[in-house]
Structure formats: structure tokens, C-alpha cells
Amino acid sequence: MEKEKLRVSNRGQGSFVMKCGGSTLAALPDSFFDDLRQLQESGIQPVIVHGGGPAISDNLAKLGIETEFVNGLRKTTEDVLDVVEMVLSGSINKQIVRRIQKVGGRAWGLSGVDGSLIQAKPVDNSSKVGFVGEVTHVEAGMIQGIQDLGYIPVIAPIGVDQSGQRYNINADTAAGAVASHLGVSRMVVVTDVPGIMQTVDGQKVVLPAVTVQHIHEMIATGEIYGGMIPKVRAAMSCIHGDVQEVVIVDGSEPKVLSRVMQGEIIGTRIARE
Ligand SMILES: Nc1ncnc2c1ncn2[C@@H]1O[C@H](COP(=O)(O)OP(=O)(O)O)[C@@H](O)[C@H]1O
């Protein structure tokens, strides 16, 4: 166990977890995936955890299944869960794999169910939100095995427990848990805004860095709301472990991933204080 932990943490230095939000997936240019491929070829080992919230909502609407969010989490009935798994583990996961392959990269898609990669239990307010899970364990060795074979792991955020029950996990939460268990030093959250924004003197500005205290204040004042809340929560919980920083960036910025990896000040950085 200790040996496995050491292997995992040594590996973390050359690896990063990228969370790719459903809000931005369709808009990501081929050059984004080409940048990712080049990073991998240079010896950096990316891991992707993706969302797909808008595509889930579209599919639920087509099927006439009602959907609602409780504190940012989708209320997940058995019917909703079927669609969530179909969209995340199926179409979205394979779409990302194909886009990486299209630019000559190597990608291996799987969900948290495969090999019990993401183990989960019901969230505390499951009586209100249904089959929504929180992560109890991530099989980091499996992710490394895929990396050792030369592939970029592309992970859909569905969790599973020992009884075989599956859970819908918010993708930011799942990415934070993967980053922590893998012991990477950095998580990059790719979304549709250039970072955490605040209105200063009537102008919207991107904050280059935020402290945990500032995040709490911005949530309290409503300046951080909706889909940004699970991102900052995931960031605050993973920077307590091996993860040194979480960077929130806009996926449409040219070469955004390599710029973050080179330490350029871009997007919003949440680091350990
Ligand atoms: N302070 C903030 N700065 C920037 N975006 C914010 C902020 N607070 C809330 N948001 C919202 O968070 C959204 C990103 O979350 P979300 O739509 O869930 O994206 P994703 O699909 O990438 O997870 C932004 O489009 C914006 O509407």
C-alpha cells in the first residue's frame, strides 16, 4: 500500500488532470486537442475527466423527462440516471476520444464504472437529489496503467459501489477526486469563461488568483453562483492534498493547456496558501 502510494505521488509531478466542461466541449477547436497531444508527446501525462451537463439536459428534454438542479446537483431518478450514463459514458466520452484521435493522439475512454475506477456512495442529501454520488476511492493504478500503454485516459464521471449501484457525480467533483487520488500537482478546469470574474468599478474583470477566503465571500455575495460553485468547491478540497494549484481557464484561448503548464498567468489560479 505504502509502495503504491509512493509510486502514485512520484508520478504526480509529470501529470495533470484536466476537467473539460460540457459548456465548452462543442466549441473546442482541433488546435486544443493538438496542444494536448503535443503535451503528452513531450512526456507530460494528461488525464481527462469530462462533464456533459447541457447534452444530458437536451437528451432528457427530447425524452420528455423532467430535470431539476438542487444546489448545483442534478436530481437523479433511475430514469435520469439511465440518460446520464448513456450520454456521459457513451456519446460525450467517445466524442472526446475521437477528437484526440483525429489530431493523431492516443486516447482511451472509460467511465468510473469500468474496473470500479471511481467508487462512490450516496451524497448526504440523497433523499433530495436521488442517485448522486460522492467519491470514496479512485483506482489510481488503473489510470497509470492506461498512461503506461501510451494513452490519455478520458474518464466519464459515473461512480459505482460494491453492490453495483451506479451514481451520477458532478464532473468537477469527480475531477478533483481523481486529481487528489492520483497525486498530481495541478488540475486545469476548462470551461466557457476566462476564469472567475468579479465586477470592479462597474467592469467585469477576471481574477488572476483567488484565496479560499475570497471564494467564500464571493459565494456568500452571489458573485460566484451556479456551475462555478462545484468548481471552486472541488478546487478548495483538492488543494489540501498533493495538488498545488487549480487553474480555471477558457478552452477557446489559443494553446491554453501548454500556456498553463509553462506557468503563464492565465485564467484564475487557486493555490494552497
Ligand atoms: N464569478 C464567476 N465568474 C465566472 N463565471 C461564473 C461565476 N459565477 C458563476 N459563473 C458561471 O459558471 C459558468 C461555468 O459553469 P458551467 O456552466 O457549469 O460550466 P462547465 O460545463 O464548464 O462545468 C459560467 O458560464 C458562468 O455562467
Ligand SMILES: CC(=O)N[C@@H](CCC(=O)OP(=O)(O)O)C(=O)O
Ligand atoms: C450530479 C450532477 O449534477 N452531475 C452532472 C454530471 C455532468 C456534469 O457535471 O457536467 P458539466 O461539467 O458539464 O456541468 C449532471 O448530471 O449534469
